[in-house]
Amino acid sequence: MTHSRRDFLKRSSVSAVGFGLLRPDFSYHREISPNEKVNVGLIGARNKGFNILSHMLKTGQVNCLGICDVDKNIMEQRVEEVEKTHGQMVRSYNDFRKMLDNKEIDAVVIGTPDHWHCLIMVLACQAGKDVYVEKPLANSIEECNLMLAAARKYNRVVQVGQQQRSGEVWNSAMTHIHTGGIGEIKRINVWANFPYGMGAPKVPDKAIPNGLDYDFWQGPAAKRAYNPNRVHGNWRHFWDYGGGLMTDWGVHLLDMALWAKNIHHEPKSVIASGANFNLSAYSRETFELMDVSYPLENYFIHWTHTAGIAVGPYEKPYGVEFIGDKGVIIADRGDWKILQGNKEESEEASKLAKANFNFTGKSAMEIHVLDFLKSVKERTVTNCPVEIGRNVALYAHMGNIAVRSGENVLEWNAESGNFKGNSKGNALIRPEYKGGWKLPTV
Numbered sequence: 001m002t003h004s005r006r007d008f009l010k011r012s013s014v015s016a017v018g019f020g021l022l023r024p025d026f027s028y029h030r031e032i033s034p035n036e037k038v039n040v041g042l043i044g045a046r047n048k049g050f051n052i053l054s055h056m057l058k059t060g061q062v063n064c065l066g067i068c069d070v071d072k073n074i075m076e077q078r079v080e081e082v083e084k085t086h087g088q089m090v091r092s093y094n095d096f097r098k099m100l101d102n103k104e105i106d107a108v109v110i111g112t113p114d115h116w117h118c119l120i121m122v123l124a125c126q127a128g129k130d131v132y133v134e135k136p137l138a139n140s141i142e143e144c145n146l147m148l149a150a151a152r153k154y155n156r157v158v159q160v161g162q163q164q165r166s167g168e169v170w171n172s173a174m175t176h177i178h179t180g181g182i183g184e185i186k187r188i189n190v191w192a193n194f195p196y197g198m199g200a201p202k203v204p205d206k207a208i209p210n211g212l213d214y215d216f217w218q219g220p221a222a223k224r225a226y227n228p229n230r231v232h233g234n235w236r237h238f239w240d241y242g243g244g245l246m247t248d249w250g251v252h253l254l255d256m257a258l259w260a261k262n263i264h265h266e267p268k269s270v271i272a273s274g275a276n277f278n279l280s281a282y283s284r285e286t287f288e289l290m291d292v293s294y295p296l297e298n299y300f301i302h303w304t305h306t307a308g309i310a311v312g313p314y315e316k317p318y319g320v321e322f323i324g325d326k327g328v329i330i331a332d333r334g335d336w337k338i339l340q341g342n343k344e345e346s347e348e349a350s351k352l353a354k355a356n357f358n359f360t361g362k363s364a365m366e367i368h369v370l371d372f373l374k375s376v377k378e379r380t381v382t383n384c385p386v387e388i389g390r391n392v393a394l395y396a397h398m399g400n401i402a403v404r405s406g407e408n409v410l411e412w413n414a415e416s417g418n419f420k421g422n423s424k425g426n427a428l429i430r431p432e433y434k435g436g437w438k439l440p441t442v
Ligand SMILES: NC(=O)c1ccc[n+]([C@@H]2O[C@H](COP(=O)([O-])OP(=O)(O)OC[C@H]3O[C@@H](n4cnc5c(N)ncnc54)[C@H](O)[C@@H]3O)[C@@H](O)[C@H]2O)c1
Pocket: 043, 044, 045, 046, 047, 048, 049, 068, 069, 070, 071, 074, 096, 110, 111, 112, 113, 114, 116, 134, 135, 136, 161, 162, 163, 216, 217, 219, 231, 232, 233, 234, 235, 248
């Protein structure tokens, strides 16, 4: 970064101003009337990126002007699908920078692995595009900082792919929590147990498949021999590209724990432990098991994950338990319920608590995408702006850093943007870009 941390905080601090109070200035943009379509381009099309684009196309409010992927097979397949299903002629790109040169594109969707989010988003902001970027915001704390700075400097509308922020299940639970329904919250327990967290069973390195530009796929990450377990879908278990279950699910679920208390400040400290067994059978660097505690002023967030299983508390593989002094809420993406007194009392309280909420039955993704398009047209703040994406990404990354550094307990200095007196933790804040790519400056 070219500016000092203090300047950065002045321009971007959510804790000092409260991002809800900041007046956004999304000034530079093409005027798009309510009935006009938003021109979008998709970067990273295999899985989630294409899911977002499909939701956007279903709204009827979007022209897809381009699809970019470094795997030619995926790019061609996705271009054909959009042309067939939606009758739109789509230009294909193998280099996102060429797509960003297309002045007709208003907004881009970033659906690449995490190690690419920062560079693509900063360049997209500089090119005057609005951005829907997948979560976690980035693969490191410093990249998250740069993305926040870029969104603010270039006045871009940003939606981070934490669609739970738009979901009716979570919004109705938050309404109940914020109106004191379960009293003062003392503790929030969060868990995520998924078989896929083990990584894929080991296979030998292979020749790079035809069509995949593996060099471009690796981009700013260290150059490694090609192994199918490092790419498409499996990358999330390697530090070069992702953070395992801690960041993959952590940002979705820890975000609910922060939202419950409207926490917008950075973590104060983190206490974490983690372990890795079965490393000879599975391709993985990220932790199979983790326990992370975040002590905050007058409450406590606890995260736990176990890869390789699909069970957890309350018979849920993942979920959030909000513990208040008047009751408890158990929630997942499908529903939430109150535990208060006996079974009948709990059921009655849950029914009553939801009675006044206007459920439309729309999926979280549908609402999240509609919210982004509306914000692009009306130049308003999205349901999950970059500030929210950055803050929860910091919480999740700090869990991983505490274990990776071997320190287990770390204290964070929000003013200087690093760990207090801890060089091992601080060494993991900022990535070293390789392969000729440079960490962007904002
Ligand atoms: N919000 C959610 O619920 C949710 C769900 C799944 C994934 N995600 C997020 O979406 C992102 C993508 O995950 P995925 O599961 O779709 O991964 P994936 O591996 O299935 O797809 C990524 C695609 O990006 C392409 N790609 C890689 N580098 C590129 C580059 N520089 N330019 C263009 N294309 C590039 C790959 O070739 C691949 O087609 C991740 O950040 C992930 O965390 C979010």
